[in-house]
């Protein structure tokens with residue numbers, strides 16, 4: 057096996073040195089009743105065969121690079137500058153472990169410190185951690201942090217928070233004895249606080265842009281929950297929106313968290329992405345996850361190291377703020393390099409292009425295909441339409457014509473049975489958008 | 505040297521090239537922000553910045569990285585190429601199942617392979633890492649008892665357990681009760697018996713445990729836990745030690761997690777992303793998180809979301825899918841024979857390395873180890889030295905240090921895991937370095953105290969860094 061450096065002679069010699077006669081002796085402590093004598097049935101393939109097998113599996117999938125796609129819902133296809141993969145594939149980065157030995161991990165440590173700074177800049181928050189698994193778990197951890205800050209057990213969450221984030225929240229909170237209360241949306245699709253009560257709430261979690269793509273009135277929501285002493289959590293599923301929309305701190309969010317896949321990562325069938333987590337500094341000791349801080353070495357040089365580890369599982373065990381250990385470090389580096397390459401202007405441009413493309417798409421879908429937006433509130437790069445017929449049927453029709461359409465909302469929102477959610481990014485050309493619109497119009501025509 | 509990207513920023517540059525907007529501009533009717541403050545640099549400057557940063561890392565492709573419990577084995581290059589195929593990397597999680605048959609087939613096949621390897625009946629690939637797998641497993645167990653109408657709220661963990669075990673138990677709303685280790689490093693059966701009751705939901709166990717020792721009493725332990733109605737949870741961080749020689753499913757474990765980023769060679773990436781698939785015995789299958797990959801009678805694959813007894817979701821979508829692609833590539837590359845050889849070599853390497861240093865270093869539990877072993881540096885105390893000093897001196901000698909100060913039951917623990925991807929020669933040079941360090945400790949302790957000297961930075965003052973933490977550039 058090409059990955060194993062021991063030669064047959066080495067093995068014999070090493071066993072001899074141990075006074076053993078066979079490899080089996082190394083496993084003599086395993087009770088005979090459960091010891092396996094035969095290898096598993098999995099066949100071993102030569103490298104060319106492995107490649108062929110994997111390529112043939114990959115070829116069975118329709119991918120968003122060769123197929124025009126208007127899917128969003130928390131995973132977006134943005135342009136990934138070529139330099140990124142070359143830097144990420146530097147073995148010094150990707151074959152290193154968690155930076156436990158700081159003196160030989162300054163590359164990772166400084167990068168995470170820069171990443172934390174980038175996230176602070178994007179959100180306006182004072183501190184950011186080294187990453188969580190994804191947007192959903194970041195939101196779940198935010199609610200647990202809010203419980204720990206306030207000692208309260210009611211979690212208010214917008215019904216327009218990503219359905220899978222809400223599902224994750226439900227799973228996480230269930231055994232903690234926390235009550236999850238969903239806040240409805242009004243006919244414009246915006247958060248409707250008039251039907252819930254803020255008293256005794258640990259937090260209010262609002263996604264903006266919300267799952268329907270709509271931009272929420274965050275200041276009012278923040279004031280509302282703060283007046284009752286709760287924590288205000290800004291969640292996001294499309295990090296590109298941070299290039300255009302006001303930062304979380306501007307509406308006094310206590311925690312900002314969400315999905316960072318848009319920051320230079322491919323869609324990857326949903327993972328790995330990046331859980332972003334930032335907060336006000338006064339809550340830093342209740343934060344989950346790893347934190348990197350600036351330090352000095354014995355010669356007084358600037359260096360970086362893990363700090364405030366007394367919050368973490370390896371020190372605090374069952375009293376830790378979270379159980380997270382491995383995180384999404386390489387994805388954080390990916391986001392950092394992306395933001396460094398795009399810079400102030402580039403990142404703003406991406407956000408603006410997303411906005412304009414989606415608005416062009418929406419305008420055409422109304423003007424040419426005669427579709428009606430489900431909601432009236434302003435949106436960023438994603439928008440829902442109520443269509444005459446089933447979204448699944450429309451998607452199937454589009455797929456037949458080589459287009460990955462939109463998300464049918466009915467599975468997660470039975471009340472929105474005919475709603476179809478489409479997203480656009482800077483990657484959707486006018487040609488692609490016009491083609492989609494033409495097909496939708498055709499499909500509509502066919503219905504009549 | 506350690507200038508931050510922000511300090512290199514200057515006006516008038518860009519590192520990207522975006523196409524022009526090809527649609528009419530719409531009126532912006534949402535509130536917008538002023539500047540963000542992102543740095544602006546050209547592409548070569550960004551590339552140089554990160555290339556130079558990378559040069560300050562020690563990594564597996566550079567040298568020996570015997571971090572115990574972390575299985576720092578070689579990360580095959582072909583895995584990375586396969587995960588980067590557009591047919592995997594460019595899939596969208598909301599695309600119809602019919603358009604992602606290859607991806608679903610891969611997940612299905614990986615599930616089958618992991619079942620055979622661990623002796624379980626079904627896996628979920630949603631958990632993003634080991635700790636996330638633990639939490640998933642505990643949620644599954646809790647749900648199982650809820651269905652049975654039993655109230656159980658205690659999770660037992662050995663005193664040698666990794667910190668994530670008790671932390672996950674607490675997150676699952678359980679009370680943690682610690683079980684002592686016996687003089688051979690295994691679970692103390694008497695203490696276990698004393699702590700078992702009908703309130704016990706599960707015992708979480710790593711086997712081989714964090715001392716690198718196989719718990720010979722595993723069948724008795726399983727019997728005892730099952731006798732009070734509790735379930736047995738397997739922390740798969742150490743699957744490397746028995747893979748192909750014994751299966752947790754046969755040992756009596758009801759729920760397991762495995763770490764694709766350890767046993768199955770996917771890179772650690774400086775801390776992640778990992779993947780912590782969870783396998784269960786049949787009685788727990790109805791509770792698995794959604795979606796579950798199914799194979800229909802006609803051979804087509806689909807995602808099943810309609811599972812009335814599911815615990816729900818543990819995160820978004822299907823987990824760290826690309827990590828699963830890498831692990832599947834690895835399993836195909838090794839096959840059953842290779843997986844067995846992998847473990848045999850890992851265990852042989854560990855025992856051989858141990859034989860070269862024991863005597864000079866204290867070995868608290870002197871037995872054949874599995875894929876790793878734990879030494880004590882207790883005696884370095886007489887020279888005013890701690891385990892950290894030993895670790896830092898190793899850095900000077902061109903090695904990454906082993907895991908230190910864990911498990912907690914060994915004073916000044918040095919936990920060494922060589923893996924199967926190291927040569928005999930590497931093991932011998934590492935052993936030589938360890939022996940030299942012991943001698944230096946006796947004769948020139950300052951060499952250890954002042955270490956490291958040959959690294960990008962010298963010993964870092966962690967105490968000061970924690971006093972008033974600076975967590976971002978301003």
Ligand SMILES: Cc1ncc(COP(=O)(O)O)c(C=O)c1O
Nearest residue numbers: 381382573633634635666668741
């Ligand atoms: C024994 C053990 N259990 C659990 C974990 C946690 O795994 P992860 O970092 O993948 O969450 C580790 C990680 O080092 C470990 O060594």
